[in-house]
Amino acid sequence: MFACIGLLAVWQVASLALKNDSFPTALEAIRAVPDILGDKESLINILASLRRMAIGFGVAVLVSIPLGLLMGRSRAVAAFFNPLLMVIYPVPKAALMPIIMLWLGVGDITKTLVIFLGVSLPVIYHSFEGAKAVEEKMLWSSAAMGLSPVQRLVRIVLPAALPEILTGCRTGLVLALITMITSEMIARQSGAGNILFNALDMGQYDTVFAMIIIVGAMGICLDAIFERVRARLVRWSEPQFDMPLSFS
Amino acid sequence: MRWSRASEVRDGMRVVPSRSSEWVKPVTSKEPASTIIEIDRVSQVFQTSARKDHLALSDISLTIEEGAFVSILGPSGCGKSTLLYIVGGFVSPTSGAAKMKGQAITGPGSDRGPVFQEFALFPWKTVLGNVMYGPRQQGVRSTEAEAQSRTLIEMVGLKGYENFYPKELSGGMKQRVALARTLAYHPEVLLMDEPFGALDAHTRTRLQNDLLNIWERDRKTVLFVTHSVDEAVFLSDKVVMMSKSPGRIRQVIDIDLPRPRRRNELLLDPRYQKYVVDIERMFDEVDETGSPL
Numbered sequence: 001m002f003a004c005i006g007l008l009a010v011w012q013v014a015s016l017a018l019k020n021d022s023f024p025t026a027l028e029a030i031r032a033v034p035d036i037l038g039d040k041e042s043l044i045n046i047l048a049s050l051r052r053m054a055i056g057f058g059v060a061v062l063v064s065i066p067l068g069l070l071m072g073r074s075r076a077v078a079a080f081f082n083p084l085l086m087v088i089y090p091v092p093k094a095a096l097m098p099i100i101m102l103w104l105g106v107g108d109i110t111k112t113l114v115i116f117l118g119v120s121l122p123v124i125y126h127s128f129e130g131a132k133a134v135e136e137k138m139l140w141s142s143a144a145m146g147l148s149p150v151q152r153l154v155r156i157v158l159p160a161a162l163p164e165i166l167t168g169c170r171t172g173l174v175l176a177l178i179t180m181i182t183s184e185m186i187a188r189q190s191g192a193g194n195i196l197f198n199a200l201d202m203g204q205y206d207t208v209f210a211m212i213i214i215v216g217a218m219g220i221c222l223d224a225i226f227e228r229v230r231a232r233l234v235r236w237s238e239p240q241f242d243m244p245l246s247f248s
Numbered sequence: 249m250r251w252s253r254a255s256e257v258r259d260g261m262r263v264v265p266s267r268s269s270e271w272v273k274p275v276t277s278k279e280p281a282s283t284i285i286e287i288d289r290v291s292q293v294f295q296t297s298a299r300k301d302h303l304a305l306s307d308i309s310l311t312i313e314e315g316a317f318v319s320i321l322g323p324s325g326c327g328k329s330t331l332l333y334i335v336g337g338f339v340s341p342t343s344g345a346a347k348m349k350g351q352a353i354t355g356p357g358s359d360r361g362p363v364f365q366e367f368a369l370f371p372w373k374t375v376l377g378n379v380m381y382g383p384r385q386q387g388v389r390s391t392e393a394e395a396q397s398r399t400l401i402e403m404v405g406l407k408g409y410e411n412f413y414p415k416e417l418s419g420g421m422k423q424r425v426a427l428a429r430t431l432a433y434h435p436e437v438l439l440m441d442e443p444f445g446a447l448d449a450h451t452r453t454r455l456q457n458d459l460l461n462i463w464e465r466d467r468k469t470v471l472f473v474t475h476s477v478d479e480a481v482f483l484s485d486k487v488v489m490m491s492k493s494p495g496r497i498r499q500v501i502d503i504d505l506p507r508p509r510r511r512n513e514l515l516l517d518p519r520y521q522k523y524v525v526d527i528e529r530m531f532d533e534v535d536e537t538g539s540p541l
């Protein structure tokens with residue numbers, strides 16, 4: 001919180017010192033925020049963005065977690081998907097957008113698909129690593145209790161890997177926000193990114209900075225909410241003691 | 249359903265007096281008893297990372313009688329754990345076969361309950377959740393499973409810790425939970441891999457006593473891996489001495505000591521002392537001859 005206020009203060013001082021047209025003061029930008037949120041059309045745009053983000057993120061998580069877990073516990077599944085993912089992994093998902101736009105148009109599907117791709121990889125990767133690290137003896141113990149392979153995946157591997165999976169989801173959430181904005185920057189038709197870049201084109205710099213504040217605030221809020229949920233879910237795995245930074 | 253289970257438990261209790269009289273005289277392999285586990289010419293070859301074959305177990309044959317407490321003793325790396333994993337059905341042997349009640353072992357089953365040195369508790373479950381897991385999986389109703397589990401938790405001395413998570417327990421407490429969790433689903437055979445190896449001497453002694461008390465009460469078959477000679481002699485009817493590189497059975501020693509065994513009496517008993525000294529000497533020989541260096 002203090003860090004945020006500090007950042008805004010630095011911004012204010014810097015912009016006053018530079019006196020540059022394209023660098024409004026923090027106060028000007030903040031004053032523009034209610035204008036954007038009060039405007040019906042802007043609000044619809046932002047909500048449409050959030051909806052795409054929620055769908056892209058949700059579907060990505062639902063697909064990626066089972067896939068990652070299966071890859072982590074089955075060499076055959078890993079061997080099948082690994083080459084594919086290794087090709088997709090380093091490619092910036094936004095760079096795929098022109099092709100996807102060509103096939104699926106510039107509408108919701110394209111943008112949601114890009115968000116989906118952006119979120120999938122970290123979630124798959126962390127689920128995979130989490131599943132691989134599950135202690136073998138834990139799986140053996142549960143097998144002796146009569147759990148079938150599928151039951152072991154759902155009832156042992158999933159909870160055991162949950163801390164790692166949620167780390168992936170948290171990265172995925174931030175990536176969802178990033179890919180949401182970039183996708184709307186490339187396919188300008190609606191959304192928060194659309195408002196931002198249109199304002200930039202028209203030289204409305206206070207709107208540009210206000211949008212950055214709005215998107216940033218959305219990111220911080222989503223991350224904070226997610227972190228609360230995560231901490232609740234994996235309380236059993238949190239370390240018991242803080243590491244003292246110095247013994248004095 | 250509920251009543252039949254309750255009567256089973258009562259039956260289990262009733263068995264005790266009739267059997268304990270049997271136990272006043274030492275039981276040896278000469279006494280007729282039904283074989284529960286049969287290990288038949290089992291060998292295990294591992295591929296090492298250097299792509300060389302490593303013979304971990306060579307031609308192991310062993311029969312274990314129902315209700316016996318059998319310890320496997322041997323130097324580090326002689327294949328004790330591997331042998332236990334084969335009986336558990338977690339690892340299938342390269343050649344030979346292990347049988348349980350005449351049936352070839354092809355995978356894990358709830359008739360054989362493992363207790364691992366690493367505890368392998370479910371960290372997202374409380375103590376109670378861990379102990380209840382097996383019975384719940386086997387379809388015991390949750391109120392009943394909970395009641396049984398609470399009794400077991402009390403039996404292993406963890407009353408009051410039911411709602412603790414594994415990370416909140418000490419090593420000895422985790423080991424007790426692991427034991428209770430396995431006992432909870434009533435396996436016919438307990439497979440214990442150095443369960444007390446990581447514990448301090450005092451906790452170790454206490455858990456040995458607890459285990460003996462539990463065992464003397466419901467007389468499960470126990471296959472117990474250890475590298476402690478006194479532990480093996482104190483607990484067992486039979487000690488299987490292994491040598492290493494490759495892992496082989498060197499000798500099977502019957503421990504003719506009266507039961508119930510009390511530690512304070514046994515430590516003063518010359519027969520006990522002789523077993524320990526003899527087996528320790530044998531252990532030294534095995535360790536020297538079997539060394540790969």
Ligand SMILES: Nc1ncnc2c1ncn2[C@@H]1O[C@H](COP(=O)(O)OP(=O)(O)OP(=O)(O)O)[C@@H](O)[C@H]1O
Pocket residue numbers: 294295296302304322323324325326327328329330331475
């Ligand atoms: N998965 C594996 N791959 C390759 N070699 C293995 C594997 N598991 C065990 N071994 C080898 O088999 C031998 C026996 O191992 P095992 O763990 O059964 O020994 P142990 O008697 O239980 O030893 P300790 O007392 O130290 O636990 C060792 O030499 C080990 O290197």
Ligand SMILES: [Mg+2]
Pocket residue numbers: 328329330441
């Ligand atoms: Mg071992």
